[in-house]
Amino acid sequence: MSSDSSVAEIARRSGSSGNTKVTREDWMKLALETLVSEGVEAVRVLTLGQKLNVSRSSFYWYFKSRQDLLDQLLNHWRDNNTRFILTQAARPAASITQGVLNVFECWLDESLFDPLLDFAVRAWSRQSVKVHRIVKDEDDARVEAIRAMFSRHGYGDTEAFVRARVLYFTQIGYYSLEIVEPVSNRLSLTAAYLLTHTGKAPHDGEVEAFAEKIRQRNSRRAHIKR
Structure with a gap:
């Protein structure tokens, strides 16, 4: 699954309200796909958060840094x-x-x-x-x-x-x-x-x-x- 399709799947789960709980697996999946498609330099908290449409606080719930x-x-x-x-x-x-x-x-x-x-x-x-x-x-x-x-x-x-x-x-x-x-x-x-x-x-x-x-x-x- 590409990073675009991962983001689309999260959007689907959110429904019309636009609210969804982004899990650790969501962050990991997108990070892995970004690593493969764009390289390690593209694996950035802010960039991933923007793609997932969540704040950085969601990231720090699952990862220290x-x-x-x-x-x-x-x-x-x-x-x-x-x-x-x-x-x-x-x-x-x-x-x-x-x-x-x-x-x-x-x-x-x-x-x-x-x-x-x-x-x-x-x-x-x-x-x-x-x-x-x-x-x-x-x-x-x-x-x-x-x-x-x-x-x-x-x-x-x-x-x-x-x-x-x-x-x-x-x-x-x-x-x-x-x-x-x-x-x-x-x-x-x-x-x-x-x-x-x-x-x-x-x-x-x-x-x-x-x-x-x-x-x-x-x-x-x-x-x-x-």
Whole structure:
């Protein structure tokens, strides 16, 4: 949802009276959307308040300061984008190819990993030493989770580390280059990606089950949007 549609939704809730209670979630949602669409410099209390048609006192009911809001945005990014990569990499898997497919779910499901938010935070990190350090720590944690996955499946220390870096940074580069292609194209190359990342061919049925899971998930989302 864009920031304009978020504001429209709040206006709808207010009805003809023009009165509505703007929640912490409203502030956070608009701040996140502004961060993604306009960058961190546009995330200002006065500007957000004007868009929400409320006074700054509403903001200070939920947040101590603009810095507190920015910290909460970083926490949201960490709790979503990093947490799900760690969770997916740690899922039990009968084979390394299934383990990698678990991680691949993050790249094909924006509820598990929001690439636009990740890109926005990386842009922010180029303006802030503190945020740059946080992004590096999160990248390290993500790579470590994937490395541990390879290690559990018998890869040596160096090979597990290198394969984890290649798998993770290839995907981040994919987002940074803003490559856009149909999901069907990506799914058709799944077996080749698995062989490249693991050195092993997928087991019978793994790719098919993965593709069906993604198709069903996308179908449910499309139905909800309608």
